Amino acid sequence: MSTPPVTPLVEAQGVVKRYGPTTALADGRLTVLPGESHALVGRNGAGKSTLVSVLTGLQAPDEGTVRFDGELAPPLADRDAWRGKVACVYQKPTVVPELTVAENLFINRQPLRRSLISWRALRAQAAELLDTWDVRVDPDARTADLKVEDRQMVEIARALSFGARFIVLDEPTAQLDNREIERLFDRMRGLQDSGVTFLFISHHLQEVYEVCQTVTVLRDARWITTAPVADMPRAALVEAMAGETVAEQQQAVRTRETDAPVLLDARGLTSDAYQDVDLTVRRGEVVGLAGISGSGKIELAETFTGLHTPSGGTARLDGRPLPFGDVQASLKAGVGFVPRDRHAQGLVFGMTIGDNATLSVLDRLGRRGFVRTERKRGFATALIDRLDIHAEGPDQPVSDLSGGNAQKVVMARALASDPRLLVLINPTAGVDVKSKESLLARVDTAREDGTAVLVVSDELDDLRRCDRVLVLFHGRVVAEHPAGWRDHELIASIEGVDHG
Structure with a gap:
């Protein structure tokens, strides 16, 4: 018996986004399967940020479709529906630094008792959420005192608490050292085993090979290729990002005075x-x-x-x-x-x-x-x-x-x-x-x-x-x-x- 095809968790087809005369995305495509870490790569201006803004409901595409679990994406105005499907953890944290971890996890939806915040219930719910996703952070810790990697995990846990199982990580390692990066990747793998799916955006191509199973390349605002990471040698990935025709162009070597002061x-x-x-x-x-x-x-x-x-x-x-x-x-x-x-x-x-x-x-x-x-x-x-x-x-x-x-x-x-x-x-x-x-x-x-x-x-x-x-x-x-x-x-x- 043949295995039935897996319904993509996220699928974008033919996405076009224009800003006045500028076409920021001419042909955005992405197919992410449940439980994988999927890399999205491309040089600056390739269209990555624009595609992410469409995938997270911040912008409506001018053309094309976005589906979650086979169903069309909700209207932009339905923010609760979007929060239940996707979240983006950006390079710069979106947590409130002066609040505790528990307060950040349930901001604007704190448990109430007689119209007042129940701090005991808030801490208990935060501890349960963190434990569920194996995020080892003190719920009472001030968020500003956390390491960058722990702040990121708090943001991921907050997204998961809304029901989202698709997390976009936008340059998550930019402020981490090598040891912190390895710990983040270990946590990502653990969350994948629990059914979380990641879209991983990074300029460090080495990281793509360490943590991702599939890679999609954008170039000049267009989809170029999607392939298993194991089938994409690094030279081929760089060529896909640069464009073979451009890569073959040899510039005229400029003569200059090497003895100038x-x-x-x-x-x-x-x-x-x-x-x-x-x-x-x-x-x-x-x-x-x-x-x-x-x-x-x-x-x-x-x-x-x-x-x-x-x-x-x-x-x-x-x-x-x-x-x-x-x-x-x-x-x-x-x-x-x-x-x-x-x-x-x-x-x-x-x-x-x-x-x-x-x-x-x-x-x-x-x-x-x-x-x-x-x-x-x-x-x-x-x-x-x-x-x-x-x-x-x-x-x-x-x-x-x-x-x-x-x-x-x-x-x-x-x-x-x-x-x-x-x-x-x-x-x-x-x-x-x-x-x-x-x-x-x-x-x-x-x-x-x-x-x-x-x-x-x-x-x-x-x-x-x-x-x-x-x-x-x-x-x-x-x-x-x-x-x-x-x-x-x-x-x-x-x-x-x-x-x-």
């Missing part, structure tokens, strides 16, 4: 985020920093801008010690900076384009603290022309601009001080194709002007402008790729895969 020279830099990093950037050289979330690449780059003070090591810019932990001193030393988030760090939205573009050079626009309006206007107008910012003029509020033009204002301010070192973090994030090309052209101009450029990005197109790319993994430089690298080679290094 070193402008940035860092030795033994160490902090909580990175360890013993040596880094040099020559005059007119563009160096990329790549790595997964938590690799330390952003913290390393921000150290050169004065945002962090390392616990060890030194850095010199143009032969002089680079000040740490002082943004103003770093700016005066010759560092220009495009931060990772233009909304939170890059722009003052209550001010004009001219005000924002000239913030780093106010001392050049006047004397004794007084800024000459006409001089500032002329300086800002020149920057607007130089960066091709589409605006009415320097007096226009920066809040009126599109994402691409707003990012150009951030770049304009970074270049306004004629920096010796230009640090760019995700310089083309959230901008249209035309603005992206314009911003990257500024990188080429800076190189030609003899500036040392450090580019931190998850976008391969940003890194293609680099003379070489350093890859960080768990805070250490693990690989260096000269210009001419192939996509699959760089991705293999980023994901921690031995692609040799």
Whole structure:
């Protein structure tokens, strides 16, 4: 007798999601069988987060269907029905840190006695729930005092208490060390044996092979393949993520002056985020920093801008010690900076384009603290022309601009001080194709002007402008790729895969 087919616990077919002119997901597909750990992998922008938002009922698909146990997903408004089917444990905890474990487990549904919370019943129910799922945490412990892995288990237990048996783990190991990761995986296996199904999202491909049975790959907002992990060699998985046609494209190797003077020279830099990093950037050289979330690449780059003070090591810019932990001193030393988030760090939205573009050079626009309006206007107008910012003029509020033009204002301010070192973090994030090309052209101009450029990005197109790319993994430089690298080679290094 043939075994009857197993009904998928979760099935998404032909999911399409658009945000205005942007198609975030063109063909999302996923079939997860009961009791398995199913990996969802893909590079940033592949569509993973969008698919998860549809699977968890945060967004309705524009096209396609989602089914749980063969039945269509409930309406978005029926939150109780969604909670009974699926939950997502995110990289950042959603528990309330000042409440106890018991209070977090039953928040907004505490047991009552005569219209008052029964604390004894609350603790008893919490202890029973934790015991049922073998979560060894004190119900009376303050959640803020728990280890990250224990907070995650509390979130999983809370989801299971609603009846959900499908748990999405979004980068659950990003803040864990190796021992904590192994303990999390042991707990996952135990929960699987009890009938819990996981969708596991991680940039650490090694983890996919350790804890998952099946893997689905998304690329460029489309489903690429689903296969048993045992049947997908690592090289094939990286190829599926990168795209074979792209991987075969060989870039033109850029010639550069290897004897140009070193402008940035860092030795033994160490902090909580990175360890013993040596880094040099020559005059007119563009160096990329790549790595997964938590690799330390952003913290390393921000150290050169004065945002962090390392616990060890030194850095010199143009032969002089680079000040740490002082943004103003770093700016005066010759560092220009495009931060990772233009909304939170890059722009003052209550001010004009001219005000924002000239913030780093106010001392050049006047004397004794007084800024000459006409001089500032002329300086800002020149920057607007130089960066091709589409605006009415320097007096226009920066809040009126599109994402691409707003990012150009951030770049304009970074270049306004004629920096010796230009640090760019995700310089083309959230901008249209035309603005992206314009911003990257500024990188080429800076190189030609003899500036040392450090580019931190998850976008391969940003890194293609680099003379070489350093890859960080768990805070250490693990690989260096000269210009001419192939996509699959760089991705293999980023994901921690031995692609040799």
